[in-house]
Amino acid sequence: PNNVNTASYTSSSAATAVAINGTTIGIPANTNIADMVTAMNEATSRTGVSVASSGNQLTFTPENGADLTLANITGSVLSSFNGTSGGPSSVTLSAGIVLSATIPSLVKVTEGTGSTANDLQLLIGFSVSTTSVFPSINLNAAVTSYSNAAISSASIDGGSVVTFNNVIIENLIVDNGSVVNIANSIVKNVTLNNGSVANFNGSSVGFPSVNGGAVLNNNSPAPAGSSSFPVIKSFQVSQMDISTVSGASDAIQTADFSLQQISQARAKLGALQSRFESSIANLQVTSENLSASRSRILDADFAAETANLSRSQILQQAGTAMVAQANQLPQGVLALLR
Numbered sequence: 279p280n281n282v283n284t285a286s287y288t289s290s291s292a293a294t295a296v297a298i299n300g301t302t303i304g305i306p307a308n309t310n311i312a313d314m315v316t317a318m319n320e321a322t323s324r325t326g327v328s329v330a331s332s333g334n335q336l337t338f339t340p341e342n343g344a345d346l347t348l349a350n351i352t353g354s355v356l357s358s359f360n361g362t363s364g365g366p367s368s369v370t371l372s373a374g375i376v377l378s379a380t381i382p383s384l385v386k387v388t389e390g391t392g393s394t395a396n397d398l399q400l401l402i403g404f405s406v407s408t409t410s411v412f413p414s415i416n417l418n419a420a421v422t423s424y425s426n427a428a429i430s431s432a433s434i435d436g437g438s439v440v441t442f443n444n445v446i447i448e449n450l451i452v453d454n455g456s457v458v459n460i461a462n463s464i465v466k467n468v469t470l471n472n473g474s475v476a477n478f479n480g481s482s483v484g485f486p487s488v489n490g491g492a493v494l495n496n497n498s499p500a501p502a503g504s505s506s507f508p509v510i511k512s513f514q515v516s517q518m519d520i521s522t523v524s525g526a527s528d529a530i531q532t533a534d535f536s537l538q539q540i541s542q543a544r545a546k547l548g549a550l551q552s553r554f555e556s557s558i559a560n561l562q563v564t565s566e567n568l569s570a571s572r573s574r575i576l577d578a579d580f581a582a583e584t585a586n587l588s589r590s591q592i593l594q595q596a597g598t599a600m601v602a603q604a605n606q607l608p609q610g611v612l613a614l615l616r
Contacts, residue, residue, distance in 0.1 A: 298325040298338070299347050311336070434458055434474075452476055452492070470494055 294305045301324045318329040330337045430448045434456040442460045449467045452474040459477045466484040470492035478496045520526040
């Protein structure tokens, strides 16, 4: 079910209030958990959320898998959450709320009014099975970890600190001073912008693009039987610096990589050009044959061909007559003998 579980709660010595999907529910002082559940369920028709308790823990379940917004108005009833498998598609957090979810789907998390970055520590820490697939992830101002997942697209922004372990990422974009720590994973394409940092350990990195003062640290050893190639920190010609030995070395590596890419592109274009030339030659031969056939048809002498046809017909008829006469001679001889 789509639900969110709170941390352990018994009762509060002071009056509190909780907002569920914009509906404020007051909770008197010294209210036990059973009475709190009753008060919240009386507002289900307005909130679209049912509440249950298990021990000293509350479970909020939106109807039909709808989005769920929870916020403290006063007090700290909602201090910690643990979303269960298949959790909410959208959770809006306000001040004092910390979410730790196990949700194998796209989750949208926004910072509510009055929240600070510290309010969102350990925000949506994922722990999912190896069969879980995230269509896309977009994080802002969160400290997050992912493990054992396949992610098609991940965008890390707003100074986030994110840890990936044993994941496969098709496209990773890190921006605005965010930090990613990636271990035992495969990242096919990674783009680092604006002072962001990526630390790779025991991971495979595909095609990195490092811009705007970003840093890529690759501490992944090459697997047995493979060759080791240095990671080029920038493929931008405008960012080349040849004033130092390391900068000149990076510039040479960048130039070599660019030449390699150009050579591969030229090879592909050459093969394509060869196929075009072969097709053009075949079309030219076909065109010449059709032109010759058309010329022979147009240049034919109709009168001469008609005369030849008449001559052939006369010879055929004469031959037929001669054969008929030859067949009549034996009949004449037999008539004389009678």
